[in-house]
């Protein structure tokens with residue numbers, strides 16, 4: 238795949254058996270074990286065979302990532318998340334569930350947080366994408382990144398990039414007056430209360446259960462009113 | 464995921480024409496339901512028509528004093544619109560009760576109406592499912608069906624429609640506007656938009672192939688206290704077991720619709736006459752003909768209790 242204009246920000250992994258390959262091997266072993274058990278499998282091909290298999294198609298997608306223009310020619314099936322990770326080597330955004338349920342893939346597109354696993358890269362023509370790599374660097378961290386470090390807002394760290402991107406855009410949503418499920422009076426501007434922050438972050442799961450520290454980090458940056 | 468070709472439509476009529484020209488084509492809006500199902504090869508479109516960027520993302524007043532919501536208006540923008548918050552609070556509340564902040568930023572008005580069931584057997588391609596593979600049977604009827612429908616069910620399917628927004632639209636008497644390949648436009652009352660499963664559970668709405676939703680229209684505001692109560696297994700980010708959308712007027716009259724109980728938002732106008740007599744009377748009429756399973760019979764009681772909570776809150780708001 239061609240990447241014009243923007244050099245990869247990180248070299249692709251070069252060691253022989255990367256952690257990811259190892260995980261892939263691990264899951265395929267589990268998958269083949271499942272297939273050999275006597276589960277009824279008759280329906281899957283039926284569902285798939287309703288249409289003739291089409292040949293892979295590619296399409297161009299041009300968007301900005303962290304301020305850098307990216308021109309890609311991609312298999313149309315490539316999600317924004319896969320484009321970021323596999324093609325642009327921005328591996329900060331994580332693939333958790335790949336179904337929009339966990340929030341680990343959250344990035345900011347045109348100022349709004351979205352699940353990058355549930356949008357196609359070709360649908361992002363002209364978009365401005367901000368990933369965790371674009372929010373700050375180890376030398377110059379975004380206030381939320383610093384707050385996560387200070388408050389220990391993680392254990393394994395897998396959900397962290399998604400939590401931080403989500404929180405940055407979430408605080409903007411409150412500023413913009415967007416209500417939430419727990420906003421009592423719809424005609425008033427929403428407040429920075431603990432229930433508001435918690436409800437608004439419910440799209441980001443943390444398997445380690447570091448929620449109280451995540452809350453503290455966000456609350457600190459929000460101004461601590463909550 | 465199966466391979467597909469991709470195009471960006473240039474106008475609503477051209478999108479409808481393109482979808483009609485290519486059998487197996489589908490529109491993509493937010494992508495939050497379609498892409499999920501494509502990854503599992505439950506949906507296998509050969510061609511995707513991107514309907515973002517057709518100018519269908521505006522909320523405009525109608526000549527009658529209502530609102531016309533473009534099909535591509537995002538759930539966040541609809542819930543946050545000042546007019547919606549002021550005059551159609553039940554819609555704002557229902558939207559905010561659904562999904563997550565990230566998903567609502569992507570999900571569109573049209574896509575939300577057309578999202579497919581969350582029945583776990585529909586999602587598992589190793590299981591029989593008449594909705595996914597017509598004629599293959601229903602895994603849920605004799606399976607784990609705690610989440611499933613209690614009203615309007617059939618021998619073929621007991622799935623629910625998962626949308627919160629649609630329940631609010633039903634209580635607001637919204638209409639759905641569409642355009643077809645020949646340019647013909649039509650308006651469908653929300654009550655008639657979704658179908659009951661019958662023996663064709665794979666046909667979920669009255670839309671014809673290639674028909675594009677262009678807008679959803681709300682009639683002029685009806686006032687009242689507007690509430691949406693959603694009961695679920697956790698307090699946020701889960702689909703409804705039961706939900707109630709209600710508009711209650713100061714004299715105690717009003718409208719109610721249920722979510723999480725049927726293949727479409729459930730509203731029985733005759734039940735609304737019972738509102739002054741309390742939740743039990745309304746629930747009795749709403750639940751007439753209910754066919755729960757052993758696992759989901761709790762929803763009968765849950766409907767009544769959720770209704771009672773809503774009516775109590777409405778009363779409190781009037782005092």
Ligand SMILES: Cc1cc2nc3c(=O)[nH]c(=O)nc-3n(C[C@H](O)[C@H](O)[C@H](O)COP(=O)(O)OP(=O)(O)OC[C@H]3O[C@@H](n4cnc5c(N)ncnc54)[C@H](O)[C@@H]3O)c2cc1C
Pocket residue numbers: 336337338489490491492493494495496497498499514534535560561562563566569570571572573574575576577578625626627628674675676677700701702703
């Ligand atoms: C983890 C998760 C949790 C969720 N929780 C909830 C919840 O609690 N409550 C709830 O209500 N929803 C919930 N949702 C569902 C979400 O609301 C829907 O996925 C979303 O509304 C679909 O809108 P979309 O624009 O992304 O549709 P898409 O995925 O783009 O499209 C869905 C379908 O609609 C068709 N379509 C789209 N636009 C048009 C149009 N204009 N005309 C004709 N056809 C069209 C597409 O072809 C496709 O078949 C959840 C989703 C996820 C992933």
Ligand code: SF4
Pocket residue numbers: 580582583584585591592593594595600601602603604619620621622664
């Ligand atoms: S309830 Fe409907 S969707 Fe679920 S398995 Fe049965 S036929 Fe399929």
